[in-house]
Amino acid sequence: MNLQRFEQLIEAYGSDPQRWPVAERAAALKLLAESDKAAALLEQSAWLDETLDQFAVPAFDQLNERLLKMPLPARSKGWLERVTQWLMPADSARVGEWWRPAALACLPLVFGLFMGMQLDLFQDPAAEMTADEAELLFIALADYPEPLE
Amino acid sequence: MHEISIGMSGSDRDIKPEASGSRRMLTDEQIMAAIAAGDRRIYADTVRQHSRAIAFYAWRMLGSQAEAEDVVQETFLRLWTQAARWQPDRAGISTWLHRVAHNLCIDHMRKDRSAVTDELDEDLEDHKTDPDEDLDMDMRQRRLQQAIAALPERQRSALILVHYQGLSNQAVAGIMDLSVDALESLLARARRTLKASLADLRVDSENKDTQAQPVCTNSRRQEKKA
Numbered sequence: 001m002n003l004q005r006f007e008q009l010i011e012a013y014g015s016d017p018q019r020w021p022v023a024e025r026a027a028a029l030k031l032l033a034e035s036d037k038a039a040a041l042l043e044q045s046a047w048l049d050e051t052l053d054q055f056a057v058p059a060f061d062q063l064n065e066r067l068l069k070m071p072l073p074a075r076s077k078g079w080l081e082r083v084t085q086w087l088m089p090a091d092s093a094r095v096g097e098w099w100r101p102a103a104l105a106c107l108p109l110v111f112g113l114f115m116g117m118q119l120d121l122f123q124d125p126a127a128e129m130t131a132d133e134a135e136l137l138f139i140a141l142a143d144y145p146e147p148l149e
Numbered sequence: 150m151h152e153i154s155i156g157m158s159g160s161d162r163d164i165k166p167e168a169s170g171s172r173r174m175l176t177d178e179q180i181m182a183a184i185a186a187g188d189r190r191i192y193a194d195t196v197r198q199h200s201r202a203i204a205f206y207a208w209r210m211l212g213s214q215a216e217a218e219d220v221v222q223e224t225f226l227r228l229w230t231q232a233a234r235w236q237p238d239r240a241g242i243s244t245w246l247h248r249v250a251h252n253l254c255i256d257h258m259r260k261d262r263s264a265v266t267d268e269l270d271e272d273l274e275d276h277k278t279d280p281d282e283d284l285d286m287d288m289r290q291r292r293l294q295q296a297i298a299a300l301p302e303r304q305r306s307a308l309i310l311v312h313y314q315g316l317s318n319q320a321v322a323g324i325m326d327l328s329v330d331a332l333e334s335l336l337a338r339a340r341r342t343l344k345a346s347l348a349d350l351r352v353d354s355e356n357k358d359t360q361a362q363p364v365c366t367n368s369r370r371q372e373k374k375a
Contacts, residue, residue, distance in 0.1 A: 011340060012333040013318075019311060021318050021329075047351045048344055052312055054286075055293045058214050060204045063221065067196050070222060072189070072229050 001027035006038050015046040178237045185233035196225055199243060202314060203250045209309045210254040212298055220253045240323055247314060248324040251306055258302050289350060296346040304339035307332055 006028055013019040020028055032038045129137070175183075175191070183191040203224055207217035227249050235245055297305060303325065310321040311332075322332045 008333065008337070012336040013311060014340065019315075045340075048340060048347065049312075051289075051293065051347055051350055052343070054289060055209070055297070055313070056290055057205045057208055060201055060208075060214075060218075063200055063204055063218060064197055066218065067200055067222060067225055068193055070226070072192075073226070 001031050003031070003035065003037055003041075006031050006035075007041055010041050010045045014049045014052075015042045016049055177242045180242060181232045181235045181237070184228065185235075192229060195228065195242065199246050200225065202243070203246055206247060206309060206314055207250055207254055209297065209313060210251075210302075210306060211257055212294060216257055220250055220257065223253055224250045240320065244316065244320045244324060247310065247316065247320075251310070251324050254306070255302060292347060292350060296343055299346065300339050300342060304335050304342070307335040308339040308343075311336060 001024060005024070009020050009024065009028055013021070017025055017029055017032075032042060180191055180195060184195065200221055204217055204221045207220040207224075208214060211217055211220070224246055228246065235242075239245075240248065297308070300308065306325060307321060310316050310324060311318065316324070318329050318332055321327075322329045325332065327335070
């Protein structure tokens with residue numbers, strides 16, 4: 001902390017050390033205790049802080065009452081929050097406590113079945129051949145009497 | 150860590166604790182998680198704890214009690230609806246609320262450039278006691294109001310957040326999306342402007358050798374005296 005930085009602090013934050021940045025406060029106070037110039041700078045700025053402190057504000061006596069009577073809107077929930085709340089409602093009846101998690105547990109099984117049906121792993125490829133393709137296959141498998149040249 | 154109770158605490162120097170009820174310590178993260186989950190009791194406690202600080206900020210920014218209350222109402226509606234979006238690593242609840250209020254105030258000012266009104270005088274009418282003292286006080290209040298209202302909106306917000314709301318430079322820089330260096334530059338310009346525009350108040354004060362007492366001020370100095 002030097003006098004130049006001290007002056008910058010006073011110009012920005014005023015003469016009350018409580019408003020100075022915490023990280024620099026101790027060093028600024030040390031300089032203030034040791035330097036007459038720093039004390040003079042502080043004194044020159046103090047009147048503005050005293051003046052600003054006289055800025056009165058209304059009491060806002062009824063404010064809390066008004067705020068607490070204010071109707072609170074329903075919050076829009078994200079899809080994940082809605083699904084989670086449906087699956088595990090906080091205030092559900094007893095039945096909701098087990099069947100919904102069970103339904104959630106079944107989802108991977110349903111998903112697996114669906115994907116398995118889409119892949120058609122066990123379907124006979126010949127079943128989807130056209131007539132021309134079947135004839136070519138028949139010819140290819142036939143036992144020719146003459147060798148091909 | 151915040152003390153949630155039927156009462157208030159924290160760094161906002163304008164706020165005086167109310168009567169205490171049942172108390173328990175919750176972190177900001179726990180509070181916001183509870184509000185996000187729909188806990189109206191925690192929400193109400195949070196409103197009681199922070200509402201006046203936000204109201205004072207909005208009032209100093211806008212100069213109108215009605216508009217300030219609108220900003221506070223919208224700020225706490227957003228607390229209710231957007232608590233789930235709050236990120237604990239970015240800001241505490243107070244700083245988050247100030248950020249919301251700051252953005253709302255800037256929106257208000259841009260919609261209505263004449264937002265700063267003479268309502269201050271009406272708001273303070275009820276507190277008058279001594280006619281001579283009040284005349285001086287009234288004049289000083291009006292001058293202060295005018296001087297702060299005349300600041301560019303970002304300088305005004307920076308000054309109010311640091312001087313009156315008691316937020317740290319890091320928090321204010323975060324609220325205003327600034328670097329700390331840029332914040333210090335804004336603050337220094339604001340204070341230079343105020344020194345020039347309020348210089349006659351200093352002279353008056355020195356000549357009269359009296360100090361007008363604030364009615365309901367941000368009074369670190371008063372606390373020190375106490």
